[in-house]
Amino acid sequence: MFYVDRIIKGSSSETALREFLLERDVIYEDLDSSYVIRDEGEIIATVSVKKNLIKFFYIDDKYQGEGLAIELINSALEDIIAKGYRSYFVFTKAKNENIFTSLSMDTIEKTEDVVLLEGGFFKYADWIEIIKKDLDKDEYNAIVMNANPLTLGHEYLVDKALENDRDLIIFVLEEDASYFSTRDRYEIVKKHYQDNDRVHVYKSGPYIISRATFPTYFLKKDTDKLKVYTELDAKIFARRIAKDLNIKKRYFGTEPIDKVTQKYNEMMMKILSEYGIATEFIERKTIDGEVISASKVRECYENDFSACKKYLSSDVYELLEIKRSGNND
Missing domain, CATH: 3.40.630.30 (Gcn5-related N-acetyltransferase (GNAT))
Structure with missing residues (x-):
């Protein structure tokens, strides 16, 4: 025994x-x-x-x-x-x-x-069905973002994607492993695009770059495991999510700072293309020759909030200001 x-x-x-x-x-x-x-x-x-x-x-x-x-x-x-x-x-x-x-x-x-x-x-079939019921177009493109928080850099990526005729689905990563909570990140993106009927914002659920699909992503370690987890993440997106939502193209922002994420994006794009999903890298937006990054915003948020203004839309700045003051109920 x-x-x-x-x-x-x-x-x-x-x-x-x-x-x-x-x-x-x-x-x-x-x-x-x-x-x-x-x-x-x-x-x-x-x-x-x-x-x-x-x-x-x-x-x-x-x-x-x-x-x-x-x-x-x-x-x-x-x-x-x-x-x-x-x-x-x-x-x-x-x-x-x-x-x-x-x-x-x-x-x-x-x-x-x-x-x-x-x-x-509550399984994948339940999660995907909720999203499908909310969509009514034949084809879509997609972006996956952490939006920690939403910056002008993220918005530039969305604007470039919207140059395509298809509507855009934004998946906001749902894993609570970021500086800003899932609730805050999702609500900021949702509110920012609420008047744009071509943009559809959803939480990623546990099926896109979560601890389940990609445990080492949040550890930011460049190991041999990266290939294994990226392949799994890409296959879930290609064979399940993209197929069920008829997503034809996925956009990625370049990552000049985070080399692990850049490598992940490159591998992801290669695998998605093998399953017939188009991919495109979009160069990151810069201000005064400096790449806009959410990490800069987080630093400003902690130390000099007014310095965040140049990286954020006015509505996002106002939402973060409310949160920072503690009046975010």
Whole structure:
């Protein structure tokens, strides 16, 4: 009989788990909780949870078929449900897909290396249907942005995209891992374009550059994993989102400062083109020879708010001023 133990952070067991994963070329990091199964004191299986994402699922080859998977997954799901999530995701090796589909989880997308699955009460089909019901054109173009916050640089990118005859969908990244909250970023973009009937603004859900689809994006590390995660992210967009919403083209802004994001964009564009989706790089807008960046705005927001004016539309500046004063209810 095998039992599941929850790892206590800072314990010798956590050190042992770190070594167990390292032997499998996995870096133990960015986790809420981890669970292990031991045999005679040695770790033989494990799974970890970050928010509502299940990852780092491994069972020693010698113990395959022993029923360990269901014990680990149940522990992870109990953890997620206790946090109040209605849905959950699994990011794991492609070879584990059948284990999770046998437990009534749905595959969102997979590559040769990894697979992303989901379960719960609100899934991709529900998310995409809400958006589809709001759209009435035959074809669209798209931009994905963090808008942390919306700057004149973002607006320039949108204006250039609108030179095309198709309406534009803006996906604002929903992951709360930015300086400004998802709510603030989305509402600023939504309000700014509320009178433009050619621009349609939606939250990205967990299906575009989220911790589920692209865990290392928010860590900003230039590692070999970039290709794996970018391929998964691109395939979800191309084979699911673009197909379901009839998106024909995606625009990207150049990234002269952030080399990791620039590399990601280049790889994303290559993969999307392989699936018949047109892509275009648009040169970043400059002011006084300086590239407009949201990071400059965040710096001004902290230290000299009036200096933000040259990077922002007046309505965005006013919204941020209200937020900064604390009157943003």
